[in-house]
Amino acid sequence: MSKFESSSVTKAFQKSVKSYLPDSLKLIAGVSGGPDSMALLYLLHRFEMDAVVVHCNYQLRGENSEKDQRLVEKMSSFWEFECVSVKLENESMNNFQAWARERRYEIFYDLKREFQADFITTAHHQDDQIETILQRMLRGAGLTSWRGIRPIEEQLFRPLLEVSKGEILKFVEEFNIPYRIDNSNEESTYARNFLRHNWFPEMRKFFPGWRDNILKLRDRAEEYELMADEILKSVRMDRKSLKREQFMELPEKIRSAILVHFIESATKEIDISSSIRSISENLIELQSGKSIQLSSNYKLVRDRDLITLNRISDEKKASVELKKEDLSQIKAVYGHQMSIEEYDGKFEDNRLYADLSKVSFPITVRHWKDGDRFQPLGMEGTQLISDHLTNRKISSAQKNDAFLIETFDGNICAVIFPHNTSDDQIGTLSESVRCSSETKKVLVICNQT
Template sequence: MLSKLPEHLNNDLAFLKERKLLVAVSGGLDSMVLVHLLHQLNYDISIAHCNFNLRGEESDGDEDFITTYAKENKLQLFVTNFNTALFASDNKLSIQVAARQLRYLWFDELLQENNLDFLLTAHHLDDSLETFLINFTRGTGLEGLTGIPQQNGKIVRPLLPFTRDEILAYAKENDIQWREDSSNASDKYLRNRLRHDVVPLLKTLNPAFAESFQQTLENLQQAKSMMEDASVLIYKQVVTEKDNQKHFDIAHLKRLPNYRAYLYQWLNPFGFTAWEDIYALADAQSGKYILAGNFRLLKDREVLILERVQSEDNAAFEISEGSLAIEEPIKLTLGITQTINKNATKKIIFVDNQLIKFPLILRRWQEGDYFCPIGMNGLKKKVSKYFKDEKFSLGEKENTWLLCSGSDIVWIIGHRADERFKVTETTNTILKIEVL
């Protein structure tokens, strides 16, 4: 691997050289091999380790192991501890989802606060295979069959071309120490059942199964890329956008040899799932429609019209407890954090999570709305007066959203937070909200 990895890094991930990298290290086989290889290749790396406190002394042992490794190799180490079980219970999440949310929020904070460029994780080809099988058994489109992406924003996975067997062989050859996670032996989770029972059978049926699967992934990824390119070109021919609506020309649509595939590609981001009904809508009576959340697909004579159900002026959107992100009507991310970034922009607020009442409400401003601008010691101010003082144009007023807890304004999004929800010395849980 020490010979194959540099070639892979130079050919496919050359942008990582001369960058400051954060490596997520659990202490297990995969992450220890990754950090060893990067250290051997003289990359500028730091280590991040999460102690989820789910396995008692075993979890603490992992932390001690990583701490010792970092000292011996003179690597910068970041460690954090989470009460994962309590967080999962409070937010009604599974342990796996809670752990994922906690670690990636923390990783993101480390990147921002320490001016690090990329987060590297140790996902490999077998992980991608397991993800493929999970999606396949549950039912999915082409996007669910392309495995784990090599790069997703600032997250990069350098070991994706390598199998677990290759990683294990390298560790043994180079006397790399690692920690075994006892939960990996349990068949409680679907991923473990696939790993222990299904994947070994597939490898028995085809000794070269790993290589075949890798080639299949490459073919699927190329097909997906071609589909996306074609989708953009055909979209311009079929769809007309006007008055916040998308009009799909049915006659043009039905002349396409695979119009169902294009409809799936265009409508899937809006939350539609009743695909057979959608495909039938092209031949339905005028006036028939299908709903998906806040969107409606309507048959109107010779077109299908995609539009919002509510008018923009009166629309109110709920954000339920435990939501990590919303896409409509604006893009927001939410998550529990343990620190406040004092250099945060107007795009981010930090609030006392215990003062928030879910579901949160997103809505437009209305006459008579008031809030208590942060920094003004609780003094009330009408939103209309705030707009006037800040010299908002009519368009800016119309396109500004309010984030509300009950009837109280938490945030004039992207502009000013409310004093009543700010983080104080008595705050136990901090909620970070960011507009993208």
């Protein structure tokens, strides 16, 4: 057996490919130029796998970013891979990493469709797994999320999840695989880097074997999921319906946990873990025909002896055009009220105030689409709405629930979030409709009460 074949990295890669990709498939490979992704690229080369290499250049580090790109392009050519490099301009106001990840995966998925590839492959490794589990624990995520990231999820393939960062560094040195280090990864600005550089060295001192213990949590999470599956089977009528009587007989804490499991098994679009206890309690008194709205897309409906998860009709979410006189007649649009009021210079929480003189009617209320831009209040220049929602920490699953208000002249004067944010804001007003000392009347937007 050769040195390459006996490497723990090679063996882990082979095992993962054999387990999850039994057939010869085409891949989109995300390669940054760092040691992890360059090791992945080398393995794809050695095993003669069909892949298109994709490199995202965020242009944050000047010439160093250009050197990263040139390295990936050079080695891709040397190992006979087609390479697509994409240069991006940072449009994130706050959370660059979230913005960068979203943009990166949008590009991966677009190229997957263009090249008709089967999977997107990335170089996530065991250290990434540990960091992910720890972050989810510290943020209060449910036990099932402690499974961490999986080797294969939908269209993503991660063949190095069982390999540590130390093993990868040894591998690239041993086989003279060129790579570059992004110095920003050495900073403790971001959550992962804080864990990596501040927590982990101390953990090794005080808790020997802590890494293995964290990884064992994946097994506990899977055990929990299996038990939840068995309980759910006993109270579920079908994929989107619960047998009410049997469900209500469950102990209160178990009932809440099973409700979360039921919703998660039916759709990935809803994040309700923080409010699940109150939702579970409200189901007790819910009358037949009544419902509890979970998001702008879903609601739980009491239908005699069943509790059903219903998707709200897309017809109710069609674009709505409103004349000024319509505002005094309609009750709500997309769950929000709009009214015209005299302006007294005061502002209330959970309400947006637009200078009426700067709003050209009729206005259109619609869901945002790719490419929509606006100028957030207090910001110079415009921003993609998709980036704005990311910066305001609206999850990917809920982004599609956001909507906007567009004036007759095509100006987007407000973006409304699918739920109140952590700072209790319902949305963001555009700078173009900012109120001033000259404002006489305002268009007021608020949640339906």
